Structures are given as structure tokens and as C-alpha cells.
Amino acid sequence: SQTIHQWPATLVQPVGSPLSLECTVEGTSNPNLYWYRQAAGRGLQLLFYSVGIGQISSEVPQNLSASRPQDRQFILSSKKLLLSDSGFYLCAWTLGPHNEQFFGPGTRLTVL
Amino acid sequence: RKEVEQDPGPFNVPEGATVAFNCTYSNSASQSFFWYRQDCRKEPKLLMSVYSSGNEDGRFTAQLNRASQYISLLIRDSKLSDSATYLCVVNMDTGRRALTFGSGTRLQVQP
Numbered sequence: 001s002q003t004i005h006q007w008p009a010t011l012v013q014p015v016g017s018p019l020s021l022e023c024t025v026e027g028t029s030n031p032n033l034y035w036y037r038q039a040a041g042r043g044l045q046l047l048f049y050s051v052g053i054g055q056i057s058s059e060v061p062q063n064l065s066a067s068r069p070q071d072r073q074f075i076l077s078s079k080k081l082l083l084s085d086s087g088f089y090l091c092a093w094t095l096g097p098h099n100e101q102f103f104g105p106g107t108r109l110t111v112l
Numbered sequence: 113r114k115e116v117e118q119d120p121g122p123f124n125v126p127e128g129a130t131v132a133f134n135c136t137y138s139n140s141a142s143q144s145f146f147w148y149r150q151d152c153r154k155e156p157k158l159l160m161s162v163y164s165s166g167n168e169d170g171r172f173t174a175q176l177n178r179a180s181q182y183i184s185l186l187i188r189d190s191k192l193s194d195s196a197t198y199l200c201v202v203n204m205d206t207g208r209r210a211l212t213f214g215s216g217t218r219l220q221v222q223p
Contacts, residue, residue, distance in 0.1 A: 034210060043199075043215035044156070059210075090155055098144040098163065099203045101211055103155035 002027035006091050006104035013111055019064075019078040021107050023091030026072065031093040033074040034101065035066055038088040050074060086111045113138055118200050118214040126222055129190045133217045135200030136182045147174055147185045148199040150216065156199055160185070190221045 003026045013019060025031055035047040046059045048066035056066050063082060067075045074091055088108050092101040118135045125131045137145075144163060148156040160167065162183055166175035173186040187194055200214035 044213040046210050049210050088153075098161065099211060100146065100158055100161060102158065106155050108153070 002093070002102070004091060004093055004102060004104040006089075006107055008107060009105065010108045011110070013081050013109065015083055015111055016080050019076070019081055019085070019109070021076040021089055021091075021109075023074040023076075023104055024072055025074075025093045028072070028093065028095055030071060031095050032099075033068065034092040034094075035074065035076050036090040036092065038090065040087070044090065048076070081111045083111050085109065114214075115139065115204065115212045116200055116202050116214040118217045120215060120217060122218040122220050124220045124222060125190055127190055127192060129221075130186065130188045131190055131219065132184055132186045133198055133200075133219075134182055134184050135214055135217075136180075137200075137202045137204075137212075138181070139202070139204040140178075140181060142181075142202045142204045144203040145174075145176055145183050146201040146203075146211070147172075147183075148201055148213075150197045150199055152196075156213075159198070187219075190219075192221050192223060195219055195221045 005024050032051050034049045036044040038044050050056050050068045053068055063078055065077050088106050090106045091104040094101045115138045146161050147159045149159045150156040160174045162174040162176045171188045175184045197216040197218045199216045201211045204212050
């Protein structure tokens, strides 16, 4: 069966510091991968998606970037965090024709 | 107008009650529809997929009305463990290969 991992689970970072969040998927090949952010009390905002190694599509302009160095690895990065980057970051994968998505446990980021 | 719109609630219902949530979507070309459940500070989990006119899974029934562009979720015999936020999710097939999420409806089942 497929599983999806994210780390770290929680993170507290100062403004201006760099960020690297990692997501890996097991038990599947060539999945579509997604990064979402959920601000407190809000809905999910799609940040990036990837249909294959090295293929990244950005949904919103911001100081975040994403990379997919391996088939089942998706990384979210920032060179300098802003206060507004605080939130719950979720990685998801999909493979089915109807695009059901399955989420990792998430990373809760607080920028101070 | 939001692409996927839900009443945020909260819906406060007693145990054993029947509760229904509605959701409207803006894109008439949308292809598939889902309900996700999200517990506090946890990731969303797929509850049901709605592919045609609707489907049932135990106490949960999802309905789709393409003409009016809304989907609904009915929960019968509510349990305390049903307390959560329910997200309406639509595959709008816009080429983004991504889903569009509603902001969620919060349900609180009370003893």
C-alpha cells in the first residue's frame, strides 16, 4: 500500500531564515505530487504541483520554491521566510483517473 | 464568487441526529467530486468520492446535482466521532491536475 511521509512535523523559525520541508511517497511510481498551505481557520491553497522529476508548476507567486529531485520526493523551500509563511503545509499525491488526493501528516510552521 | 462554496457552520447537532451539508461549485465542466474529513490540526482524509448521481457508504450519503451545480453530504445517526470539518472538493479539470477545495463546514456532535 502507498504511504506518504512529511518532516518535520512542527517547525518554529525566525523571519528571514531559510526553509526546507520534505515529502516522500512509498509504494507507487510516477505519482503527481502537490504542496498545499492551510492558514489558521482557512481552506487549502495549492502552492505547487509536479507531474514528474524536475517538472514543477507554481500556482501563486511568492517567496517559496519547490523541487522534485527524485520520482517520489518533493521538497518545499524558501531562502527567507516571512511572517505570512506561517501555516500548515501539506503534501499530497494522486494517481487515479479521477484525481483523488491523499495527504501526508503535514508540517506546522510558525514564523516568529 | 468562490469556485467552491460551503457554509462554514458550525453545525451543532445532538448524537443520533441527521445532518446535511451543501456545497456549490462554479465550473459546470467539473468532472469529479469528493468529500474529505479534516480533524483539528490533522491532514484531510478522503471520506467519499461522488462520480455520478451519488453514492452511499454506511451512514454517509453523497448526492450530486449537475444541473444546479451542487453536491451534498448527508450523515445519519450522528456519532460524537463525526465531529470534524468536512471539505467539499472538486476536480475542475482545468489542466492544473489539481483539486479545488472548499473552506469546509464544521460539525460538532454533542452528547
